[in-house]
Amino acid sequence: MPTIVSRGAMSARAFGAFRTSLGAVNFLEVRTVSGGSLQYNNSFVDSAYNTYVTGYEGNGTFIPIEKINSTGVTTSFSNRVTGGASTNSCCQNFSSISSCVDVDSSGNIYVGGTAGDTGRGTVQAYDSSGNLLWQKYIYPGSDQTYVTCVAGIKYNPVNGYVYVVTQIGTSSSFLFAALNASTGALVLNRKMSGYVGLSGADNYYYSVSNNMAVDSSGYVYVCYCGSTVYTGDNVGYLKIDTGFSIQQFPVVTGLFASSQYAQCITLDSSGNVYVGTCGGSGYLKACVIKFDSSGTYLWNATASLASASLGFQAITTDSSGNVYCGGGGSAGNLGANSYILKFDSSGTIQYQRQFNSDTWPIRGLNMGPSNSMYFSGTFASTKAFLGNIPTDGSKTGTYTVGSNSVIYSAGSLTIGSATLVGTTLSTSFSGAGSYGDASYTSGTFTPTVSRTAI
Amino acid sequence: MIYIKLSTLEYPRHQGDIRLEYPDMGEEFVLPNTYAFVHVEKTPEYDGTTSVFEYSPPFEQDGQWFQRGQVRLRTEEEQIEFEKMLDRMRPLEAKGTEPDVIG
Numbered sequence: 128m129p130t131i132v133s134r135g136a137m138s139a140r141a142f143g144a145f146r147t148s149l150g151a152v153n154f155l156e157v158r159t160v161s162g163g164s165l166q167y168n169n170s171f172v173d174s175a176y177n178t179y180v181t182g183y184e185g186n187g188t189f190i191p192i193e194k195i196n197s198t199g200v201t202t203s204f205s206n207r208v209t210g211g212a213s214t215n216s217c218c219q220n221f222s223s224i225s226s227c228v229d230v231d232s233s234g235n236i237y238v239g240g241t242a243g244d245t246g247r248g249t250v251q252a253y254d255s256s257g258n259l260l261w262q263k264y265i266y267p268g269s270d271q272t273y274v275t276c277v278a279g280i281k282y283n284p285v286n287g288y289v290y291v292v293t294q295i296g297t298s299s300s301f302l303f304a305a306l307n308a309s310t311g312a313l314v315l316n317r318k319m320s321g322y323v324g325l326s327g328a329d330n331y332y333y334s335v336s337n338n339m340a341v342d343s344s345g346y347v348y349v350c351y352c353g354s355t356v357y358t359g360d361n362v363g364y365l366k367i368d369t370g371f372s373i374q375q376f377p378v379v380t381g382l383f384a385s386s387q388y389a390q391c392i393t394l395d396s397s398g399n400v401y402v403g404t405c406g407g408s409g410y411l412k413a414c415v416i417k418f419d420s421s422g423t424y425l426w427n428a429t430a431s432l433a434s435a436s437l438g439f440q441a442i443t444t445d446s447s448g449n450v451y452c453g454g455g456g457s458a459g460n461l462g463a464n465s466y467i468l469k470f471d472s473s474g475t476i477q478y479q480r481q482f483n484s485d486t487w488p489i490r491g492l493n494m495g496p497s498n499s500m501y502f503s504g505t506f507a508s509t510k511a512f513l514g515n516i517p518t519d520g521s522k523t524g525t526y527t528v529g530s531n532s533v534i535y536s537a538g539s540l541t542i543g544s545a546t547l548v549g550t551t552l553s554t555s556f557s558g559a560g561s562y563g564d565a566s567y568t569s570g571t572f573t574p575t576v577s578r579t580a581i
Numbered sequence: 582m583i584y585i586k587l588s589t590l591e592y593p594r595h596q597g598d599i600r601l602e603y604p605d606m607g608e609e610f611v612l613p614n615t616y617a618f619v620h621v622e623k624t625p626e627y628d629g630t631t632s633v634f635e636y637s638p639p640f641e642q643d644g645q646w647f648q649r650g651q652v653r654l655r656t657e658e659e660q661i662e663f664e665k666m667l668d669r670m671r672p673l674e675a676k677g678t679e680p681d682v683i684g
Contacts (some may be wrong), residue, residue, distance in 0.1 A: 409629020409663070433635045434659070436666065469597055475582055477597030520597045540592060541636060542583060543624060 145529025146199045149522045151287030152499050155535070156199065157528045158511035160184060165191060165511040167268045169227045169336035170491030170503040174549040180503050180513065181228040181238050192228065192238055192253070195513070199497075202257065203575050227280040227336040229289075235260065248293045248302075249286075252311060256491065261311035265293060265304065279338040285345025286369050286426070288314055292338060292349060303349060305371070315371055336490060337391035337441050342398065345369045350392035350402045351378070362389045362404050366422070377422035377552040389440065390454075392431050395444040395472075399425070403452055405438025413437040413466075414545060415452050417474060424550040426474035430540040435463035437540070441492035443500065445518060448472030450512065453502055454490030466538055469520065478520035479538035486512060494518075506531060584616045585639050585646055592619070592639050619646040627652040631660070 142543075146156040154368060158165055168182040176197045184191040192200040211465055227239045234255030240250050247541055248265040279292040288305040304316035340348040345368070352362045363378030387406035398420030403409040412431040429435060430452075441453035444484040450470050456463030469477040483506070491503035491513070498518045506512035510531070516522060526533045584593040584599065596610050603613055612618065619639050627634055636650040655663060 198639070406629075407629065409633065410666075433633050471596075476595045477600075478595050479593075519601060521601050537598065538595070541621075541624075542593070542595075543621075 135142070142203060144199065145531070146560070147526050147528045149526070152197070152495065152497050153515050153517060153522060154199070155514040155516075155526050155528050155533050156195075156512070156515070157506050157531045157533070159509075159529075166192075166505040166509070166510040167503040167513060168490050169509045170493060170501065170513065171228050171230050172251050172493035172495065172501050173320065176496055176501075178493075178501055178503070178513065179228050179230055179236060180511070181226070181240070182505075182511065183529075185449045190235065191511070192257075194236075201571070209516075217226045225276050226276055229282050231282045232284060235282075235308070237280050237282055237308070239280040239291050241276040248291075249291070250291055250306065250311065251278065252276055252289070252308065260309075263306065263311045265291065265302065279336055279349070281339040281341050281347065282308060283341050283345055283347060283369070285341075290339060290341075291348050299457050303367070317371065337393070337492075338389070338398075339401075340392050340394050342394055346374065348392055348394065348400060350389040352387050352389040352404070353374075361385050362402065362406070362416070363388070363418070364392055364400055364402055366400075375422040375552065377418055377424065377550065379416060379424055379427070379550045381545050390438055391442045393442045393444055393450070395447065395448050395450070396446055399448070401442055401444065401450050403439030403442045403454070405436065405454075407431070407436075410434065411438060412545070413434035413439045413452070413454050413540075415439055415442065415450060415470065415474075417450070422552045424547070427544050427547070428470055428474045429545055430466070430468060430479065430516065431543070432540060433461060434517055437463060437466070438489050440486065441502070443492045443494055445494055445498075445500075449477065451500060451518070453492040453504075455486065455488030455504070466536070466540065467492070467500075467502060467516075468538075468540075469518070474544070476542045479540055479542070480516075480520055480523065481536055481538035482506075482512075483532075483534050506533070507565055583619050583621055583648075584612065585619050586616055588615060590639075617641075617646045619648055621648045622650050624650070625652065630663075631655060633659070 133246050143159045144156060146154050148154050164183060166183040167180045171179045176555045180193050180195065181190055229237045235473060236253040238251045239411065240249050240267060249262065250265060251262040252260040254260055268364050277291050277293045281290045287308050289308045291306065293302045301319055302316055303319060305314040307314055333380060338350045347367045349365045350366065351365050361378040361380050365373055366375035368374050387404060389402055389404050391403040392400065400418040402416045404416065406413045406414060410432065412429045414427055414429045416427045435456055437454060439452040439454040442450065444450050449472065452468045453466065455465035464481045464484050465488050466481050467489060468479045471477055485507045487505035487508065489502050490503045493501045495501050495515050500518050501513065501515050503513040523535050523537060526535065582596065583593045584595065590603055594616065597615065599616055600606055623633050631656050632652050634650050634652050636648050639646050639648040
């Protein structure tokens with residue numbers, strides 16, 4: 128029975144959510160908004176299995192922030208406008224987009240994205256009821272010539288800081304900053320050479336959201352690729368302690384002969400680190416790289432098509448050390464299906480699954496109850512897509528979700544591995560660019576329109 | 582490890598797919614005789630800017646299964662599409678120099 132969610136307030140547009148049960152906890156859901164697109168760029172699942180999603184809505188004016196409980200009941204915090212439609216030439220066709228979401232143990236919600244009119248990075252905090260706590264711009268300088276997008280956000284329970292990363296426009300550097308979770312005040316920021324979570328997809332500025340992880344000791348892990356992105360790059364991660372010192376900087380070199388993008392990162396319960404990427408000469412291959420807790424390279428696995436580029440943009444692990452990689456078309460090949468692949472702890476492929484050819488990459492992947500996992504993405508270019516599916520790859524088939532036919536089936540990607548030129552493991556950022564203070568003045572902004580949450 | 586289901590020629594199949602069909606297999610993976618391992622030719626070095634590497638369907642030879650591939654030049658139409666993709670990956674132009682202040 129579909130669940131219909133309607134939201135009104137200052138918008139006459141109609142919203143719909145159509146859920147199809149696959150049995151037990153599993154379901155598929157397609158969400159729509161009349162007169163525009165609804166796309167999910169990132170999701171977070173809390174310990175009670177509430178799913179928090181964020182992304183892009185309508186004509187780029189609104190950012191959707193939704194909390195969906197395990198039975199499909201939605202609370203919408205989608206009541207913010209971060210600047211309206213793009214009017215700044217530097218933003219090109221950029222719109223207000225929310226890229227990333229994280230939630231602390233009190234249910235406070237932290238969202239990062241881009242303001243459409245200025246191209247400035249934005250960070251917002253809401254309480255568990257959806258009340259705005261604070262919101263900040265993060266952007267490079269008063270002479271705003273670069274689009275920035277807060278592409279990754281993570282709450283660190285050890286020190287109570289919210290960490291954000293954002294690519295700095297066309298420059299080969301990115302910002303890593305920590306904000307006080309209660310006030311949004313800046314604690315520290317670092318500007319680093321290189322690229323973080325770069326998509327190699329929609330356009331150069333759009334970074335992929337799952338680019339940070341936090342472990343139980345408060346170490347923050349940021350996936351990384353080097354500054355020569357078109358010429359056969361280093362890819363790996365930075366492990367940063369609560370004092371903001373780099374503890375590990377392992378990279379693999381020459382994974383592919385040319386383009387290389389690091390896109391997502393996660394940990395398992397043993398402290399192993401997994402980095403999802405896309406890269407290669409010609410059409411890009413999706414790749415997952417495993418490092419142990421000391422930063423030593425262990426293995427990589429690739430997935431590719433002969434006629435389209437792929438990338439892994441979401442990644443998670445289960446308690447048995449299996450790793451699940453979500454992704455799809457990259458480098459403009461957005462219609463190249465969306466995929467979820469499972470590898471065991473040794474890197475052996477267990478299965479590959481795909482959704483319809485008009486789905487966009489899976490951009491959210493989180494473990495769920497009873498051997499299930501949640502995913503989120505975009506269906507038919509304009510509809511938000513999420514679901515809960517078994518981790519064993521079962522329940523493939525064709526499902527009717529509202530007026531949509533969702534096909535969940537075995538994939539036919541070519542699975543392999545890339546031969547590395549070498550690996551390096553460092554405890555500093557030397558040789559790969561700068562890691563230093565960047566001056567910063569925090570700013571605030573006021574949404575021009577506020578809609579009432581349902 | 583890539584397998585083919587012999588009765589239907591469904592391909593590619595992986596350990597997890599086979600375990601769904603044989604849920605009592607146990608922790609150690611044992612390939613049932615209804616499936617066969619497929620030897621897949623490794624992708625060679627080639628110029629990805631002008632060529633693609635395409636696999637043939639898997640085939641049986643002397644009781645073993647193989648999948649081979651070949652490098653071919655892109656067609657003119659394919660090359661146009663490929664260059665469009667490269668264009669989408671290119672950095673957008675931005676005016677000015679990189680500011681040194683995060684504000």
